[in-house]
Amino acid sequence: MADDTRDDPNRVWPTGLTIREAEELHKHVIDGARIFFVIAVFAHFLAYVYSPWLH
Amino acid sequence: MNRVSTSLMRSWARAGTRFLPFADAATEDLPLARLLRLSLFQVSVGMALVLLVGTLNRVMIVELNVPAWIVGFMVSLPIIFAPFRALIGFQSDVHTSRLGWKRVPFIWKGTMLQFGGFAMMPMALLVLSGGGNAAQWSPWVGWVGGGVAFLLVGAGMHMIQTVGLALACDLAAPEQQPRVVGLMYVMLLMGMIVSALIFGTLLVDFTPALLISVIQGAAVATMFFNLIALWKQEARRPSRGGEDAPPERAPTFRDAWHSFSAGEPGAVRRLVSVGVGTMAFSMEDILLEPYGGKVLHLTVASTTKLTATFALGGLLGFGLASRVLSRGADPYGLARRGAMMGVPAFLLVILAAPFDSALLFALGTLAIGFAAGLFAHGTLTATMNSAPIAQRGLALGTWGAVQASAAGVAIAFGGAMHDVINGAVPQYAPAFGYTSVYSLEVVLLVATIVAMSPLLRRSKAAPEVTLSASAPALP
Numbered sequence: 001m002a003d004d005t006r007d008d009p010n011r012v013w014p015t016g017l018t019i020r021e022a023e024e025l026h027k028h029v030i031d032g033a034r035i036f037f038v039i040a041v042f043a044h045f046l047a048y049v050y051s052p053w054l055h
Numbered sequence: 056m057n058r059v060s061t062s063l064m065r066s067w068a069r070a071g072t073r074f075l076p077f078a079d080a081a082t083e084d085l086p087l088a089r090l091l092r093l094s095l096f097q098v099s100v101g102m103a104l105v106l107l108v109g110t111l112n113r114v115m116i117v118e119l120n121v122p123a124w125i126v127g128f129m130v131s132l133p134i135i136f137a138p139f140r141a142l143i144g145f146q147s148d149v150h151t152s153r154l155g156w157k158r159v160p161f162i163w164k165g166t167m168l169q170f171g172g173f174a175m176m177p178m179a180l181l182v183l184s185g186g187g188n189a190a191q192w193s194p195w196v197g198w199v200g201g202g203v204a205f206l207l208v209g210a211g212m213h214m215i216q217t218v219g220l221a222l223a224c225d226l227a228a229p230e231q232q233p234r235v236v237g238l239m240y241v242m243l244l245m246g247m248i249v250s251a252l253i254f255g256t257l258l259v260d261f262t263p264a265l266l267i268s269v270i271q272g273a274a275v276a277t278m279f280f281n282l283i284a285l286w287k288q289e290a291r292r293p294s295r296g297g298e299d300a301p302p303e304r305a306p307t308f309r310d311a312w313h314s315f316s317a318g319e320p321g322a323v324r325r326l327v328s329v330g331v332g333t334m335a336f337s338m339e340d341i342l343l344e345p346y347g348g349k350v351l352h353l354t355v356a357s358t359t360k361l362t363a364t365f366a367l368g369g370l371l372g373f374g375l376a377s378r379v380l381s382r383g384a385d386p387y388g389l390a391r392r393g394a395m396m397g398v399p400a401f402l403l404v405i406l407a408a409p410f411d412s413a414l415l416f417a418l419g420t421l422a423i424g425f426a427a428g429l430f431a432h433g434t435l436t437a438t439m440n441s442a443p444i445a446q447r448g449l450a451l452g453t454w455g456a457v458q459a460s461a462a463g464v465a466i467a468f469g470g471a472m473h474d475v476i477n478g479a480v481p482q483y484a485p486a487f488g489y490t491s492v493y494s495l496e497v498v499l500l501v502a503t504i505v506a507m508s509p510l511l512r513r514s515k516a517a518p519e520v521t522l523s524a525s526a527p528a529l530p
Contacts, residue, residue: 018153024152024153036167039171039174040174043175046182049189050181050182050188050189
């Protein structure tokens, strides 16, 4: 990474990301959490069908 | 990273340079250790492939007693996504990101899809088998659950491979590309072979709990491999035009496709030859082992060795192709020679039946693997070489779409054709059903050779292009 990014006032340290870059990463994290929530609900439903709470 | 592991990795890399055939792929820009790390995404794809078409296929039929037609349907579901590879590759070409990443977000999404699919798959399979309490529910629950799980894994797998290959193409200098292609193929094969052995050993004493831990273990392994493969690979290109510039209007898929198919002469012809050639080389896929068993009366152990022979032929083919192409051979010429070699290879396999010779059969199988390796390597290298830099994802996506769809259709068609012919003329069964499929493959190979010749003449007409065949034809 070039040296001039160190002096860029838009960058927030220690990560060196701008707010918009950080927001994009955040979007990926949130999307991932949503997808896994849906998959987890579906998997729990299937597990319930196979063996209702292990009874 | 501490000093010990740094020096350990250095010594691994040095050892690799000495013992691996692909060491020349490592230059200052892309060291071997980094290239090997990137190729781990192919290991995760190979693992998913083996699990879907090999291990789970068998587990569902033998251990879980799922009807064969449902198994066939579930296993073929991922093929639905193959044509979308072109679209995925295109989207990764035009992806605008504040972080300056084009490929990483897609490989990451693909990884999450494959992980999610594997995470819920064991429960879906157990419900599908009607075990436990599941018999009290409508069978639709199992069908939908299994379908969603297989679709997620298939979509993830195609996404990871398409965009991963585009990333490899981005990272490698043009003269490195033949070696990179070879390494990617070898890692896919290794991933398939090693995970087939591991899954086979783990699932010996089958219990539902074991199935859950093995498949979910594969999910974690996917995440693990792809994270390591991606770490610090793609350079960030901060957004063009600064922080607050409005995003550029991305070209539509239609625009991109027009400029792609018009930009390079023979783009469509190349795709057709890839499709026909791949069909020719994959139709026998599920028929070689039963042919050895039923017609040549080989034992199960020796037909399993046959699969190893086939893979060995493929490895030799990839190795030779990497060597020849990095010295500047014409990739089309090599692919065409692979198709030419396939003709006598299939004839050997056909002749094995009248001569009742296991040796002819083994030789033929080895030669088919070798020829298929040359063909696949040659066509992929040609695709990488001729892809315009801005359309690499689209070019590799289209190649993958054609290749994967053709292979899927050919495997299904080969199986169906064998059944129909052996049913229609039972007096010649079982050999005739198999040999007629192999004969059709010979015909398709001849068609491929004919279809490819204009591509060859075109590059011969411009000798300077042939000499530097590994350099990109056009920026």
